[in-house]
Amino acid sequence: MNGIFAIYFHLLIGAVSPYKILVYNPFMLPSHVRFLDKLADVLADGGHDVTVLMPELDRDLAQSIKLKDSKRILRSKGDIRAYQLLKEEEKGTFNKVWTVSSPSPLSLLRVTRKLAKVLEWQCESKFVLPSRNLIFAVVNVTALINDDQLVQKLTEEKYDVAISEACFACGFGLFDLLNVSTTIAVESHTISGLLSEAIGEPSLLSFVPGVLSTAGDNMTVRDKLQNIISTTVYKFMYSYFFYKERAVFERKYGSFKDYNELIAETSYVFINANPYLDYPRPVLPKTVMIGGFAASKSEENTKLPQEWDSVLDARDHTVLVSFGSIFKSIDMPNDFKRGLLDTFASMPNVTFIWKYENPNALAASVSENVHLSTWVPQAQLLKDSRLSFFLTHGGLASTNEIAYAGKPAIVVPLIGDQTRNANMLARQGGALILHKRDLSDVKRLTDAFKEMLGKSRFVLVY
Structure with a gap:
């Protein structure tokens, strides 16, 4: 590009x-x-x-x-x-x-x-x-x-x-x-x-x-x-x-x-x-x-920092959870956080990497399969075969990275063009779309996560 x-x-x-x-x-x-x-x-x-x-x-x-x-x-x-x-x-x-x-x-x-x-x-x-x-x-x-x-x-x-x-x-x-x-x-x-x-x-x-x-x-x-x-x-x-x-x-x-x-x-x-x-x-x-021109295959964009290897190797599946740089997970309603944490705990064979702005405030509530971090190398993680799928808000930068990496996603649109981006991925067979209210529904989240982990139809190929 x-x-x-x-x-x-x-x-x-x-x-x-x-x-x-x-x-x-x-x-x-x-x-x-x-x-x-x-x-x-x-x-x-x-x-x-x-x-x-x-x-x-x-x-x-x-x-x-x-x-x-x-x-x-x-x-x-x-x-x-x-x-x-x-x-x-x-x-x-x-x-x-x-x-x-x-x-x-x-x-x-x-x-x-x-x-x-x-x-x-x-x-x-x-x-x-x-x-x-x-x-x-x-x-x-x-x-x-x-x-x-x-x-x-x-x-x-x-x-x-x-x-x-x-x-x-x-x-x-x-x-x-x-x-x-x-x-x-x-x-x-x-x-x-x-x-x-x-x-x-x-x-x-x-x-x-x-x-x-x-x-x-x-x-x-x-x-x-x-x-x-x-x-x-x-x-x-x-x-x-x-x-x-x-x-x-x-x-x-x-x-x-x-x-x-x-x-x-x-x-x-x-x-x-x-x-x-x-x-x-x-x-x-x-x-x-020119979408994707920033997603080059240079070493800078593909080399994963070594400290993340142990996180990705811990379990058979790994899921990245991030809602971008503007909308913060820390500002979520408590029932949304609880829904996510309970879902994570119900899937002990999956590692969840959650970009969370204040890990110390949540550390006591998380199960051992949850890795909290204030920053994540998103582009590099998406290109790693050990990452199973991405739970995202659907910002266009993330959408392009998802498509470029061929990684399936669950998209929870929050505002602006994010619903359009989510539909754009879904029409290609690369994503499931959830409403933000679904974040408090453990059964809905669990079903979506299991469907994403168990189906090959969500794999994007570009």
């Missing part, structure tokens, strides 16, 4: 030679940051001169994610108001995801207004401008949009290509100010209806599930209606985000291009999707699916 990505990139910019590339990648959500950072690493490792602008919306995330030093990084402390509001919203929304089935219209409107304010503030955040030859260096602190000197210096860099995730209108507004002729929009999930509309690509919601769809591609009339409604809500939310970000530019420069104009001018749209796994749909030539 790295090879396919490189071919498209070189076709885009011409001869195979180093180019100056600017990547806009705010610290906001872990999976999004890692996806753009990996893309920047691939380009830098290919010999290109890569600079990454990284506003620290989430300062905790900025401290926890390790970045390779193969590229120049322009970091900022960000707007303290944006950070505080983001953390407030995480406590109010992310921690409730285990118990709330779906947000009410009023709560969705409240979240939309708050996140729009976060994005507006981060567009005016402060940056650290590094010297030419240093990876991390402080030269001067300046405002991103409102500082003419910074914009002028970035303009003088004469970047050949600029890349941003499609959900950040601020990045594309900045690229327009810098007169970058070649821009690329990136989606860390499947293409959204708003992006499709901006580039003139049909969404075809009657049979293609949108980002927030709860059904697969074999839809009933009710499913189709839900698909249309959820896509419309998604477009409304992001249109409001983009409206607030555009206002930052208009306060400084007067009339400014809207989101659709900026995106329509992009040369390519890179989508975190795998054409062999995702739902079939018509795409434009400028839309390129």
Whole structure:
């Protein structure tokens, strides 16, 4: 997949030679940051001169994610108001995801207004401008949009290509100010209806599930209606985000291009999707699916740390349990935790590796076949033949890793595109889907686990 990505990139910019590339990648959500950072690493490792602008919306995330030093990084402390509001919203929304089935219209409107304010503030955040030859260096602190000197210096860099995730209108507004002729929009999930509309690509919601769809591609009339409604809500939310970000530019420069104009001018749209796994749909030539480009077969991605060998060798079967980096197992309702622990205890011949944020708080309650860890080498474990299956929330990064490794999974979707991802795996015969309420049902969990261990039909082959 790295090879396919490189071919498209070189076709885009011409001869195979180093180019100056600017990547806009705010610290906001872990999976999004890692996806753009990996893309920047691939380009830098290919010999290109890569600079990454990284506003620290989430300062905790900025401290926890390790970045390779193969590229120049322009970091900022960000707007303290944006950070505080983001953390407030995480406590109010992310921690409730285990118990709330779906947000009410009023709560969705409240979240939309708050996140729009976060994005507006981060567009005016402060940056650290590094010297030419240093990876991390402080030269001067300046405002991103409102500082003419910074914009002028970035303009003088004469970047050949600029890349941003499609959900950040601020990045594309900045690229327009810098007169970058070649821009690329990136989606860390499947293409959204708003992006499709901006580039003139049909969404075809009657049979293609949108980002927030709860059904697969074999839809009933009710499913189709839900698909249309959820896509419309998604477009409304992001249109409001983009409206607030555009206002930052208009306060400084007067009339400014809207989101659709900026995106329509992009040369390519890179989508975190795998054409062999995702739902079939018509795409434009400028839309390129690069899902799995980060799942290389390098030693870094396949070599399992030695300390995990004893865990995998302890029993005939081993199961990995992880719900990603945003939604924490420690925030689960107690009846969910109890359901999982009782199920684990009822299957003493199976080792369960559970990514749990505070093992000490749960240690007294677990049976001896449960291995708790604050961190797990997920990609390496999935590629190991001793791992039987994966219990996951169905984030797209995990979904791609599951498919790439050919590992069966039980998916418990929590929010966002995770139900779509779960249905995507299930239609290939690679997964069972459970509702999060099933986590408290020991019989339902036990039956699902035994079915997964005893059936060969769940093996994915790509």
